[in-house]
Amino acid sequence: MKTLIIAAHPNLGQSKVNKAWLNRIQKEENVTVHDLYKAYPDFNIDVKKEQQLLLDHDRIVFQFPFYWYSSPALLKQWQDAVLEYGFAYGSNGTALHGKELLLAISTGGPAEAYKEGGYNKFEMKALTLPFQATANLTGMTLLPSFLLQGVRTVTEEMLEESAEAYAAYVQNPDLKG
Secondary structure, three states, rough: OOOOEEEEEHHHOOOOOHHHHHHHOOOOOOEEEEHHHHHOOOOOOHHHHHHHHOOOOOOEEEEEEOOOOOOHHHHHHHHHHHEEEEOOOOOOOOOOOOOOEEEEEEEEEOHHHHHOOOOOOOHHHHHHHHHHHHHHHOOOOOOOOOEEEEEEHOOOOOOOOOOHHOOOOHHOOOOOO
């Protein structure tokens, strides 16, 4: 299985978690790491190049820090441009059918904040429903998300454990949506 990691962190150099995840996952075979903010600092996305990357891989991972209950701006723009009618959806838009989509998300707030009765009032599964809708429309299977929450208090040991767990999770051929 070939996996494409679409990393969308606007300040990757200052990130502890996303940088550690990418440093670890790029050591794996059959994994392509694609840093959107490095590739498109001007937000001018090469749609055909991105579509070819999707075609060349079986599992697509959107890796990002959770920004205002969504993804960073460039990942949203990427979706708008790349997942176009006739390619990703519509009567002839079947290019992504059968592929897997996985979200790898870090949050500043702890897991307890993302539940009914918690500070944010909603569970992560509810807050990521637009990605489920995207997977449904494009014929992909949304796999269970990989989460690291409460990153503001993560220790170096926890960070290393998380990076190892991330690599194992992303490469797991038995994940089911």
